[in-house]
Amino acid sequence: MNYKMIMHVVVATMFALTPTTGHGxxxxxxxxxxxxxxxxxxxxxxxxxxxxxxxxxxIFQISGTRLPITSDAKARSRHIFVGFSPQVxxxxxxxxxxxxxxxxxxxxxxxxxxxxxxxxxxxxxxxFAFLERELGVHWLAPDCTVVPECKSWRLPQLDHSEQPAIDxxxxxxxxxxxxxxxxxxxxxxxxxxxxxxxxxxxxxxWSAHTMGQFVSTKEFFSTHPEYFCMxxxxxYGGYGQLCLSNPEVLELCxxxxxxxxxxxxxxxxxxxxxxxxxLFCQCPKCxxxxxxxxxxxxxxxxxxxxxxxxxxxxxxxxxxxxxAYQYSRxxxxxxxxxxxxxxxxxxxxxxxxxxxxxxxPQNEEFMSDLRGWAAIAPHLFIWDYIVDxxxxxxxxxxxxxxxxxxxxxxxxxxxxxxxxxxxQSRGAEFEEMKSWTVxxxxxxxxxxxxxxxxxxxxxxxxxxxxxxxxxxxxxxxxVKPDVHFGIYIRENHEIYNEDxxxxxxxxxxxxxxxxxxxxxxxxxxxxxxxxxxxxxxRHKDQSRQxxxxxxxxxxxxxxxxxxxxxxxxEDFLK
Numbered sequence: 001m002n003y004k005m006i007m008h009v010v011v012a013t014m015f016a017l018t019p020t021t022g023h024g025x026x027x028x029x030x031x032x033x034x035x036x037x038x039x040x041x042x043x044x045x046x047x048x049x050x051x052x053x054x055x056x057x058x059i060f061q062i063s064g065t066r067l068p069i070t071s072d073a074k075a076r077s078r079h080i081f082v083g084f085s086p087q088v089x090x091x092x093x094x095x096x097x098x099x100x101x102x103x104x105x106x107x108x109x110x111x112x113x114x115x116x117x118x119x120x121x122x123x124x125x126x127x128f129a130f131l132e133r134e135l136g137v138h139w140l141a142p143d144c145t146v147v148p149e150c151k152s153w154r155l156p157q158l159d160h161s162e163q164p165a166i167d168x169x170x171x172x173x174x175x176x177x178x179x180x181x182x183x184x185x186x187x188x189x190x191x192x193x194x195x196x197x198x199x200x201x202x203x204x205x206w207s208a209h210t211m212g213q214f215v216s217t218k219e220f221f222s223t224h225p226e227y228f229c230m231x232x233x234x235x236y237g238g239y240g241q242l243c244l245s246n247p248e249v250l251e252l253c254x255x256x257x258x259x260x261x262x263x264x265x266x267x268x269x270x271x272x273x274x275x276x277x278x279l280f281c282q283c284p285k286c287x288x289x290x291x292x293x294x295x296x297x298x299x300x301x302x303x304x305x306x307x308x309x310x311x312x313x314x315x316x317x318x319x320x321x322x323x324a325y326q327y328s329r330x331x332x333x334x335x336x337x338x339x340x341x342x343x344x345x346x347x348x349x350x351x352x353x354x355x356x357x358x359x360x361p362q363n364e365e366f367m368s369d370l371r372g373w374a375a376i377a378p379h380l381f382i383w384d385y386i387v388d389x390x391x392x393x394x395x396x397x398x399x400x401x402x403x404x405x406x407x408x409x410x411x412x413x414x415x416x417x418x419x420x421x422x423x424q425s426r427g428a429e430f431e432e433m434k435s436w437t438v439x440x441x442x443x444x445x446x447x448x449x450x451x452x453x454x455x456x457x458x459x460x461x462x463x464x465x466x467x468x469x470x471x472x473x474x475x476x477x478x479v480k481p482d483v484h485f486g487i488y489i490r491e492n493h494e495i496y497n498e499d500x501x502x503x504x505x506x507x508x509x510x511x512x513x514x515x516x517x518x519x520x521x522x523x524x525x526x527x528x529x530x531x532x533x534x535x536x537x538r539h540k541d542q543s544r545q546x547x548x549x550x551x552x553x554x555x556x557x558x559x560x561x562x563x564x565x566x567x568x569x570e571d572f573l574k
Contacts, residue, residue: 088114226246
């Protein structure tokens, strides 16, 4: 059954269950007409006014009925109140939420519908949730919004509230980058850079691996080699870590991070974090601080606390963030991050075949570290990973860990989660579907992942959806209790086999036959790239004989797909 048929069944069922009261029935719209108007205060926030316009627009797309928007609630009409107002206060007895409160409520009171939350984004999220949950609108991808058609819809008794499980939520698939309205519709509220827009803006976490930016070997090594890590008795002039026990390094980081914060005021958190390598300083002073505070992370927290203290007075509402990453992942002993410090814990070493809480032996140490940081960090932010960086295009079945892992982070007091994805090009494995599903789960990880996937596949792949769903299930079946995989697996990993490839090509050939438009055909093509890439990498000589290599090259050029992190398409083809 396709999506529109499902929506008509749902709407018909609601009609059957709602008593008809003749002229007094709460028809939100019926045969192109409506007694309702959208009421939004003249002083409402930009995002609330945007939400009111989009509510008007989508109801029109669904029904052909255009509800007027007004700031006058006295008119003799039925109302949809958008945003907290004196009328909402009088009808509900509620107090006005804080502006940055992203929770929301939509409720029917008599003939009226009330939608309110925090003015920055909460009310807007409430409007989008009403359109999604009650009227079936789904913003699946920047190039695909599902809007069902319905001539008549009666307002039932509603009383629905939500609040985000995670305060700061974002991923960075290139497929959905630079589309702030899609972020707003899927309740993603943070990016690499702040964005001021009519959707309540996007928060941002400034940069990563920044210590080498503040104190670089290019600028200082020739005159101050003591600023940099000691390795095997010598100061290292390459890309290593800083000597954090050096007081001049501390003062440089204070001065330069202060300058960044003054010049870039739109960020919420500013990174003061280790470089991306294991070359920590081995000098006696750094080693002594590490011994005092339980290891590498103790030295980093000791250092970052001092910088954060120096910046607190000038930036009372900002945070200094640092990594718990690789060699610094283990929590310290005898020291805790200060109140304006954010710890950004990274899951890079984990097994992504099994949920963190499922008892997988490869995840036990990470879970211990997660709980340890949760016990001492005032603010814990997670850097997680949702693609295979060794082969962006190939199947990497991790959908089954998304919800339980986010729940594990939430239960350990994470204020934010960044899901690092394919940020370099298009053409990644199920990139739009994973983007949408992840955003849904970051807001509410109690949702069933397969149900979300079913909504996406049905709406995005049209008549080809049944075979794409079969292929999705085939991919997930590759996960076994005794099979583990990380974020750098290749085509010869034990998870893959020839039977999988044979079944995959059969299903996707059938999907291509079912596609009834160029748009759907191209979406199926991008799914076909997954087993095609795997086949060509596993059988390089054969693929040049059977034509699959030429097909892969053609598709990767068409969609400008990078094969793996750090390698361009042209370098791959060479």
